[in-house]
Amino acid sequence: MSDQHLLAMHHSEVQVSVELETPDVTLNLGPQHPSTHGVLRLVAKVDGEVINEVEPVIGYMHRGYEKLAEVRTYPQIVALVSRIDWVSGYASEVPLMVAVERLMEIDPPARAQHIRLVLTEMARISSHLVFLSSYPLELGAATPLMHSLRERERVLDLIEMVTGGRFHPNFNRVGGVKPAAGAGSDQKKVVQDLPEGFSQQTLAAMDDVIGVCDDMEDLVLGNEIFVERTRGVGIIPTDLALEYGVSGPNLRASGVMFDIRKTDDYLPYDRFDFDIPTGENGDCFDRYHVRLQEIRQAARIIRQAIETMPEGDLQAKVPRIIKVPKGETYVRAENPKGEMGYHVVSEGGRGPYRLKIRSASFSNLSVLPWLLKGQLVPDVIAILGSLDFVLGDVDR
Amino acid sequence: MTESPSEVPAAPVAVGIAERYGEMVGALSTSGDFATPRIRVSPESWVDTHRTLKEHLPFFSFLSAIHWSTEVAVGDPPEEEVEERFEVFTRLSDVSKGEGVIISTDISKDDPRLPTLVGVFGGANWHEREAHEMFGIVFDGHPNLELLYLPEGFEGYPLRKTFPLLSREVKPWPGTVDVEDMPSTENVEAGEETGEVEGE
Numbered sequence: 108m109s110d111q112h113l114l115a116m117h118h119s120e121v122q123v124s125v126e127l128e129t130p131d132v133t134l135n136l137g138p139q140h141p142s143t144h145g146v147l148r149l150v151a152k153v154d155g156e157v158i159n160e161v162e163p164v165i166g167y168m169h170r171g172y173e174k175l176a177e178v179r180t181y182p183q184i185v186a187l188v189s190r191i192d193w194v195s196g197y198a199s200e201v202p203l204m205v206a207v208e209r210l211m212e213i214d215p216p217a218r219a220q221h222i223r224l225v226l227t228e229m230a231r232i233s234s235h236l237v238f239l240s241s242y243p244l245e246l247g248a249a250t251p252l253m254h255s256l257r258e259r260e261r262v263l264d265l266i267e268m269v270t271g272g273r274f275h276p277n278f279n280r281v282g283g284v285k286p287a288a289g290a291g292s293d294q295k296k297v298v299q300d301l302p303e304g305f306s307q308q309t310l311a312a313m314d315d316v317i318g319v320c321d322d323m324e325d326l327v328l329g330n331e332i333f334v335e336r337t338r339g340v341g342i343i344p345t346d347l348a349l350e351y352g353v354s355g356p357n358l359r360a361s362g363v364m365f366d367i368r369k370t371d372d373y374l375p376y377d378r379f380d381f382d383i384p385t386g387e388n389g390d391c392f393d394r395y396h397v398r399l400q401e402i403r404q405a406a407r408i409i410r411q412a413i414e415t416m417p418e419g420d421l422q423a424k425v426p427r428i429i430k431v432p433k434g435e436t437y438v439r440a441e442n443p444k445g446e447m448g449y450h451v452v453s454e455g456g457r458g459p460y461r462l463k464i465r466s467a468s469f470s471n472l473s474v475l476p477w478l479l480k481g482q483l484v485p486d487v488i489a490i491l492g493s494l495d496f497v498l499g500d501v502d503r
Numbered sequence: 504m505t506e507s508p509s510e511v512p513a514a515p516v517a518v519g520i521a522e523r524y525g526e527m528v529g530a531l532s533t534s535g536d537f538a539t540p541r542i543r544v545s546p547e548s549w550v551d552t553h554r555t556l557k558e559h560l561p562f563f564s565f566l567s568a569i570h571w572s573t574e575v576a577v578g579d580p581p582e583e584e585v586e587e588r589f590e591v592f593t594r595l596s597d598v599s600k601g602e603g604v605i606i607s608t609d610i611s612k613d614d615p616r617l618p619t620l621v622g623v624f625g626g627a628n629w630h631e632r633e634a635h636e637m638f639g640i641v642f643d644g645h646p647n648l649e650l651l652y653l654p655e656g657f658e659g660y661p662l663r664k665t666f667p668l669l670s671r672e673v674k675p676w677p678g679t680v681d682v683e684d685m686p687s688t689e690n691v692e693a694g695e696e697t698g699e700v701e702g703e
């Protein structure tokens with residue numbers, strides 16, 4: 108038989124089998140894929156272009172913080188938790204400190220609370236700007252990345268100005284914010300306040316941040332290709348979102364007007380005016396749009412907080428050695444990614460007996476197997492990216 | 504607590520919330536300490552409790568567990584002697600007023616098992632897998648009770664109090680390069696008496 112004959116036979120065989128059935132193909136995505144925001148592996152069973160089943164494989168970033176916390180003191184744990192969600196490190200520190208303060212019945216001074224609030228909102232802007240820029244990149248548009256990361260850099264500079272750190276500020280202490288500089292036991296510690304010029308620079312930066320939001324609205328949301336790829340794609344129904352614990356902007360995009368900043372009182376948000384943006388359809392487009400609007404609201408809160416910044420101490424009177432009385436409490440916060448909470452179980456020691464860390468991305472990602480079922484392969488990245496998760500926040 | 508009333512919700516509110524939801528499900532006990540409403544139920548009523556409360560508190564926040572043990576390999580043991588057991592707890596909340604409650608139940612250390620909540624809250628799937636690998640708790644009826652974080656073939660249950668933390672075993676703290684000494688117990692007493700402010 109000639110080669111050509113063999114080839115023709117082979118060809119006809121393939122054609123026959125295609126007509127009869129298409130066997131499921133296992134498609135591996137990751138663990139190292141640029142759109143996965145860390146090390147995430149997706150094992151998808153695909154039938155042609157349609158996904159039948161997808162199983163996320165997580166744990167590559169698991170650092171065992173809940174176990175580590177059991178051998179650390181509370182001030183040490185602060186340094187750990189800012190590494191959970193490194194895109195908004197500061198925001199993760201606050202609820203833990205509020206939980207410890209609640210158990211110790213310490214009330215941080217108003218100025219410390221305002222500073223915490225301003226920095227938390229800055230972390231939100233920084234985190235959302237990363238999303239606003241990286242999501243279009245995942246869909247093939249590189250320009251927005253350059254555009255909004257410039258403003259994010261300014262926000263990071265402001266955070267660095269106050270805390271000395273861009274990603275892992277480690278700026279919170281029990282009873283307030285870090286007031287002292289200087290290391291070692293024989294060096295006199297100097298009390299530090301907000302650096303000079305911080306207020307003016309912040310207000311100026313907020314103007315630019317709002318400017319970049321307007322640009323992104325034209326550039327991305329007004330882009331026909333972006334709209335076509337995200338409208339009606341990856342819809343999360345409300346009841347499913349609640350059942351899976353999907354929180355934050357992802358929940359609000361599905362039409363639920365719920366924001367922990369409005370209902371809980373871990374920080375004095377009740378003193379400021381701001382709106383809760385929500386979506387209508389719960390699709391990728393809405394998740395993008397909600398985050399974009401949230402940046403504007405965050406800038407609005409920061410402006411008010413800077414203008415009404417109270418004078419006073421940065422830390423309440425606390426014992427030199429932090430020992431937390433026996434008790435249990437759960438404190439949650441509206442982090443950029445969603446509900447971030449700490450369940451602290453104290454047995455009277457210098458560290459927790461048990462610390463349960465409830466991170467937003469873990470629950471947000473757990474809806475993925477449901478969400479990707481029946482979707483087309485080209486939509487996988489669009490849906491995955493729109494959830495805005497960070498693997499450190501998933502794995503802890 | 505007096506200067507800023509908005510900082511910590513008054514305890515009676517939390518007690519009221521716990522009692523209201525506790526009554527719906529026939530809870531063993533309720534409490535509202537530290538502004539955290541908590542209800543305790545029996546393992547037998549675990550699933551029914553969640554099914555009943557889902558109508559009022561549809562948001563599934565998390566499921567986790569605590570290993571109560573007087574013998575500990577890491578950290579400090581509990582203040583008083585405790586009966587060794589596992590406490591499994593979940594948190595449900597609403598998405599309107601911000602009310603939420605922690606539901607907990609005790610299960611035995613020898614045969615730690617509970618019926619799964621996957622049928623009530625789909626989101627319990629990953630949380631139960633985590634509690635399974637970390638504490639060795641079996642969730643009956645779970646569709647896929649496999650390792651979530653840990654690598655294949657991992658032995659032991661890391662979040663059990665009896666599981667040693669290897670890095671602490673090989674390198675105790677404070678180490679030789681730590682700048683500051685570990686404060687002694689005497690300092691603790693002195694610090695508490697004077698109410699000395701850190702950093703002064």
